[in-house]
Amino acid sequence: MIFDEKHECMPLDSLRELQEKRLRAAVKVAYEKVAHYKRVFDENRLKPEDIKTLDDLDKIPFTYKNDLRDNYPFGMLAVPLHDVAEIHASSGTTGNPTVVAYTKNDIALWSHVMARTFACAGATPNDIVQNAYGYGLFTGGLGFHYGALELGASIVPTSSGQTKRQLKLIQDFGSTVITCTPSYSVHMAEEAMASGIDPRTTTIRLGILGAEPWSEEMRREIEEKWAMDAIDIYGLSEIIGPGVAVECPAKNGLHLFSDHFFPEIINPETGERLPDGGRGELVLTTLTKEALPLLRFRVGDITSITHEPCEACGRTMPRIAKIFGRTDDMLIVRGINVFPSQIESVLLSVEGAEPHYLIVVDRERGLDRLEIQVEVSQQLFTDEVKGLETLRDKISDEIENVLGVKAAVKLVEPQTIERSMGKAKRVIDNRRI
Ligand code: DLL
Secondary structure, three states: OOOOHHHHOOOHHHHHHHHHHHHHHHHHHHHHHOHHHHHHHHHOOOOHHHOOOHHHHHHOOOEOHHHHHHOOOOOOOOOOHHHOOEEEEEOOOOOOOEEEEEOHHHHHHHHHHHHHHHHHHOOOOOOEEEEOOOOOOOHHHHHHHHHHHHHOOEEEOOOOOOHHHHHHHHHHHHOOEEEEOHHHHHHHHHHHHHOOOOHHHOOOOEEEEEOOOOOHHHHHHHHHHHOOEEEEEEEEOOOOEEEEEEEOOOOOOEEEOOOOEEEEEEOOOOOOEOOOOOOEEEEEEEOOOOOOOOOOEEEEEEEOEEOOOOOOOOOOOOEEOOOOEEOOOOEEEOOEEEOHHHHHHHHHHOOOEEEEEEEEEEEEOOEEEEEEEEEEOHHHHHOOHHHHHHHHHHHHHHHHHHHOOOOEEEEEOOOOOOOOOOOOOOEEEOOOO
8 A cells, every 4th residue: 555655656756846946945954944954054155055966966965963952952953942843852862862752743744654654664544553662752752643634544552561461452452563663572472472372373464564674584584473464664763763664575675765864874984875786884864844854964873875767666765775883883893883673683593592692892902892682582591502502603604604703602591681662772881992
């Protein structure tokens, strides 16, 4: 189902025309209403009229998360507070909270792009959506709530946590779609098994999972555990919340709603725009937001983009690749770049390792030490020691092969790594660099 075919499947030249028209208006408002942008434009001898087409975009300096923090709490708003309908604060993935605000029209836009998201993922108005993203200041709960309402589905607003109750409601209500972080979906499946419920036999047929990076191996594991389709959804508070990009059932990149959020991929070091297929940092410009317009916002997530229309669903919205990591969670261990998602891929490709792990980095006498704690299945843990040793060596060899870095692997008992109801914490970096 395509919720907004007119826009989602727009011919590329009409799309560009629409984007440019919206860009000109967005730049004008940002300049006239937000002191920060007026200052940045003036300092760079730039006038809003200089931005006519998408090719002019790179004249505008980037906006950083720090600009939001420096203007805490309401300095970046383009509307007076009495026009603000809702205010959120993002935990972000690192650092202090940033404040984001919505007018009533912004909430309507959010509902609209989230309804598109649900439909793109494969949900329909007949679905019962159990929404286990946290409600509150975190953008996941309400974003999904608004979208399900707009789509016309039935929504069960469980919020995150209380896993036993989640499972009971899935069974009693016959929920068909689960929305939560990928790590929480694994946790729920495990809790289900532990209490004698096979998640494969529940009515859940679709999971719309995001808010944290996850690998293809993790997807396979989740789909297997739940016997459901697991769809990746991407977004961030500053831009709108969830509802920026989402996969269609072909799972061949996330369709990014570029009629509202214009994407660029840049080399994070030089700031230069990369062509399709080049991996770099995502930069987004809001084209239609009222309360918090952002021009060329450095998102910090690493991906690539293709503008090829999707053969599977017919959408012309460009597609970004599954988020590969962040510009700022990349670990450098003994001079080697390591992304937690790469370690996860290795772990999940080894039989017996569970998708619960913790990466601990220490520095001992000037040398980095990478330790990976991995849970193993109960069955293996009760097996003889030899089995465990073989598994440990296998993981450690694989990591060295794939990442080119040695890691001490510590196998831990089932259920000993702390579970998260929201975003899982995967890395502890004890080094002072
Ligand atoms: O996490 C928005 C969201 C909620 C997306 C629910 C999907 C589902 P923030 O708390 O502002 O917003 O965090 C945004 O989370 O810059 C990424 O680093 C990370 N992130 C979000 N979705 C994905 C994903 C929400 N699908 C930050 N894959 C972003 C990888 C993701 N990382």
